[in-house]
Amino acid sequence: MxxxxxxxxxxxxxxxxxxxxxxxxxxxxxxxxxxxxxxxxxxxxxxxxxxxxxxxxxxxxxxGAVKPVVPWPDRLFVVDPAPIIGVVEQLGRKGGRVAVARCPGKSDAEDASEWLLDRLSRLAPELDVETQIDAAGGAFLLVLRLRHP
Structure with a gap:
């Protein structure tokens, strides 16, 4: 200890x-x-x-003794944000890619991407991740994936 x-x-x-x-x-x-x-x-x-x-x-x-929740900031315009701790654990175990949020505009997705990469650099520095923004049905999907699978 x-x-x-x-x-x-x-x-x-x-x-x-x-x-x-x-x-x-x-x-x-x-x-x-x-x-x-x-x-x-x-x-x-x-x-x-x-x-x-x-x-x-x-x-x-x-x-307490429950699984922690790392909140997305209120200033970001994201819809259906994924639980960050769960995403980090999933990428650490399985690799691949995970859709983490939908955003109404591309600039919203870029802001969320910048915040998420900065936050993960401290939360899980051992995880080498990058984001990808995909147009999807009039909105933009923010995807997190391992840089080197």
Whole structure:
């Protein structure tokens, strides 16, 4: 088990759930204070291990022992957005490509693509992904796929 400082330094003192900065000097009892979230995936559970990620105390408490949800920002115009954690796990297991959202305009899809790639660079830095925008029935489909399958 790592120390809070080790996990915080590795995560650049950003909450893996909300992607906001975490103050390393704030009390661990404060809702915005640092805490370690032990994330256990199905693959890691079989190996009796997990991944330690940095989270705000409130984000970690809110998540509890359920599968985490990484929200899409309200500023993006996306329809039927896919759950980001599930998509990351699926691409990590199977590779391929996953449709992650529909957008009414191409610029909406480009904005969502830019945000998603930036967010995944911190959420799952080991995953080498790229996006593709496909015209589909008057809207635009945002697809995420492994860069090197």
């Amino acid at each position: 790592s120390t809070l400082r080790e996990v915080g330094d590795r995560e650049s003192w950003r909450c893996w759930l909300c992607d906001e900065p975490v103050d390393p000097d704030m009390s661990v009892n404060d809702p915005r204070g640092p805490s370690i979230d032990s994330v256990v995936t199905a693959k890691k559970a079989k190996a009796k291990g997990g991944v330690e990620r940095l989270a705000h105390r409130a984000c970690n408490t809110k998540k």
